[in-house]
Amino acid sequence: MDLREKLNEHRRQNFLCDVNLIVEQRKFPAHKFVLAATSEYFSNMFVDEAPPLPPMHSTENDEQKENGKILQPKEDDENELVVDASSKNGHKAESNEMQSDDKVGNSANGTFGKSEKIIADVELEGAKANGFEAILKFLYTARFSCKAETVMEVLHNARVLKLSDVMQNCLVYLCQNMTVLQCIPTYQMALQYNYFPLVASCKQIVLNKFSELLVTKHFLEMSPVLLCQMLSDDNLKIPDEKLAMRAVIKWIMHDITVRKSLADRMLASIRFSYINTSDFLTELDKCKDVVYLKERFEACQVFKSDKSLLSGAFSLSFESNIGKDGSQKFPELVSMQHIPRKSYRPKIILTGGVSSYRNSIIDWCDNYDLFAHSWSQSNRLAISRSGHCMVHFDHRLLFLIGGQRSPDEFLNSVEIYDSADDRFRPTPSTQSLLKARKWFNAVQYGRNVYVVGGYSGDGPLDSIETYSPKTANSSWTSFAALDVAIFSFGSVVLGQELFISGGVINSSNSEELRSFCFKSKKVSQRSSMHLKRSQHCLVAVKDCLYAIGGRNCSEGVLKSVERYSIMDDAWTKVSAMSSARAGACAVVFDGLIYVFGGRAHLSIPVATTRKGANGGIVDPEMEVYDPMTNQWNFLPVDNNNANQFAGRSYAAAVLMQPLINSS
Structure with missing residues (x-):
């Protein structure tokens, strides 16, 4: 135990303490010399300013003054003081050693201008007993610690006792650990004493947790x-x-x-x-x-x-x-x-994927504001992922599922979005998929989330797993099986059916369209697309499906688009995109289709692409398709570094709908 800790232990045991600090009728024993040494406030309290003493002189000097002879001291060197030889009783000056003794004696008699006040009990008006122990501990040990329930009292005491270091520590603690219940009283105090960083921190809590604050009594005090x-x-x-x-x-x-x-x-x-x-x-x-x-x-x-x-x-x-x-x-x-x-602005959330900016699988989570046309970065995922899926369940819960962390590491883990902290957090291992998989699809139907097909370490999958977010202690369970093992396909839910287009079946790209009925768990064949496609997007606008881009073995990466009419069970070619894209993302908002990212060339593996060659990944411009006019347009992006955000492939994207209802 070091000296400081030993002194603090003596204080706590009331050992050799010589003062009692009385705070709200509670006594805190302490040592005056420790308090005076560590606090200017207590130093001024325990030590008096004394008037300077008259200079020390000898009786012989007095006799010489009476005879009218004034001594003229001379310094021959710095170690000897010499008296004038005309003196009646001239003698050798005192040595420097004697001078030093005189100085020590003078100091002891108050030449430094300070003397101890004899005080046994000191009442500290304005201080608070709650949290005062933390103040004493800091003065004795120079170590700061406090708890959330006492930090305000500690800050108050530090302000009363003029302890700037403790005040600063309290302010940092409050900024980092502010709660909803504390923010309004703390804001009022911080504003009163001009703690501007704390004022800003309180405002941020109010902005972020306004809904929680609204149900507290402190809201009425705003x-x-x-x-x-x-x-x-x-x-x-x-x-x-x-x-x-x-x-x-x-x-x-x-x-x-x-x-x-x-x-x-x-x-x-x-x-x-x-x-x-x-x-x-x-x-x-x-x-x-x-x-x-x-x-x-x-x-x-x-x-x-x-x-x-x-x-x-x-x-x-x-x-x-x-x-x-x-x-x-x-x-x-x-x-x-x-x-x-x-x-509540409409925005697209984009997670993970293979980045052209980093040339690797990433853990980024980015937002595209559909109102301001700009990208912004959120907190990162728990782990890097590509070939994964996201599901926005009931427009409230956002799940991020499966994928791969590296070419050899497939994932069965799940992350869920925490809106309060604006970050994805891993779910317990009991809520992981039964089978790790990538290049699959995930959808919501009714009260459940479903994952379909994909690719695992054992090859293509035909299994369908389901999970019920609203059921307590729910876990993933086996639901059904498709008629074929399939991966890199497109899928979308309409009515009671899951439509599955293209994909890789038996090591070949497919042009087939099949529908899976959730109630009967049966698969039906529909009319096939004009082209074989895998790694494409499939979205629904009203009663039509749109198969967008993708790739096949004969034509490479595709920019063509086909529309499927459910009423007619027929596919029609529509206007193609400006850029060929495979492994892109697509979402639908307000009747428009937004497509971004993907790879334009598959012949150059990302891992071997030279830096800056973009890995064959499409530039970050977002293309928007209007089914009413059958036209594609580029959407403006108000970011100089947009390539960091949208310039990626095999990512997952989902639309966060604005919570606005029509009148």
Whole structure:
């Protein structure tokens, strides 16, 4: 045990302690010399500033003064003080050794200007007993430690005692470990004392966990300035806009007399374009007894969007805000907010794959904002994957399943997206697939997730496994088998059937289309495609299927597209993409098909491609197909480094739908 720890142990045992620090009627024994040595606050408390003592002199000097003779000391060298020889009783000066003794004596008598105060008990006004032990431990050991339940008291004590190091440690701890219950009181304190990094950290917690904060008592204590700032922020994470409306009603109704006048400021921050009529009326019913507030909300309900989010323009009608005389009832309520928040904007989530930027299998997770047309990077996956699948279950749970980590390592592990932390987390091993696989497909049907076919270390698979996310302690189980073992195929669910197109069967590319009925577990053959395809995309728009790109042995990588009509059981060729793509990703949003990534050439293996040769991977531009016009267009990308995001193949992509309902 080192000296500091030994002293701290003596303090805890009240051994040789000479002062009691009284905090809220609790006594904390301590050693004054330790406190004074480690804290300027306690040093000033325990030590008095004393007046300087008169200079030391001898009796002989006094006699000489009385005779009118003044001594003139001379320094012949730095070790000897010489007295003037005209002195009556001249003698050799005292040696330097005697000088040193005098200095020590002077110090002991207070020449340094300090003397100890005799204090037995000290009451520390303003300090808090809770968390004071952590302060003493730091002063004795120079080691900081505190707990979440006492960190605020420790910070308060550090501020009272002017311990800047402890304050800094507390602020770092709070920034890293802030909870929803702490954020509002902490924000108010941080704002009062100008702890700006902590203010920013508190705001970030409010933005990220607003839904949780809304059900706590601390939400009602939010200042109107902070609430307006949060409601106006595009980064506010809420599942839908009705939650913002609910928050404003709850906050105002808590103190309607005082807060009623702030209603207009709050309402101007709500995106009424994204609240449907039924939800609006449900929330409005909560303030039906407050006529003024009800009228203000009704005036705001006029903001309605009648165009897609991608258009970036909204048609607004103000009929219900027009009075009988043709004037606006509440002109100040014309909202400036018609942009969807980032939390419910439509976006594409892209995970893993083989990157042209890194020339390897990656663990990246990226988002494409369909409103802002820009890519952004999220937290990374638990492990690198390619040839895997994602399923957005009930628009709430996002599963990432299987794939490969390297050419020889197939995966059966599953990750699930944690929206609170914006990252994928591994599920327990009990929720892993029965069979590790890559180049398979995964879909949702009803209340279950299904994985179909694929390739394992033993070769192609015909098995179908199922998992029920809503069942407690659920695990993957065997569900059925296809009529053939198959991998690198396209699939999509329509109605009660899973449609499976192309793929590799018996080591050959296939042009077949088959449907699997979930109820009967039987496979039926449908009309075949015009071309054999594997590593292609299959998506559904209304009652039609679209087979996009892929590859076959005779033509290599394909840019052709075919449309299948379920009613006619027939395939039709439609406009081809600008670029040939195999192993690409495709999603459907608002009736449009978005395709990105993939490989344009398969003759050059990625592992042997020189750096910068792009590994045959298609450039990151996203192509968009409009079935109504039968035309492909490139979608603008507002990123200089877009190649890092979309320039990859054998990745998995899924659409995160905006939570906006039509009126």
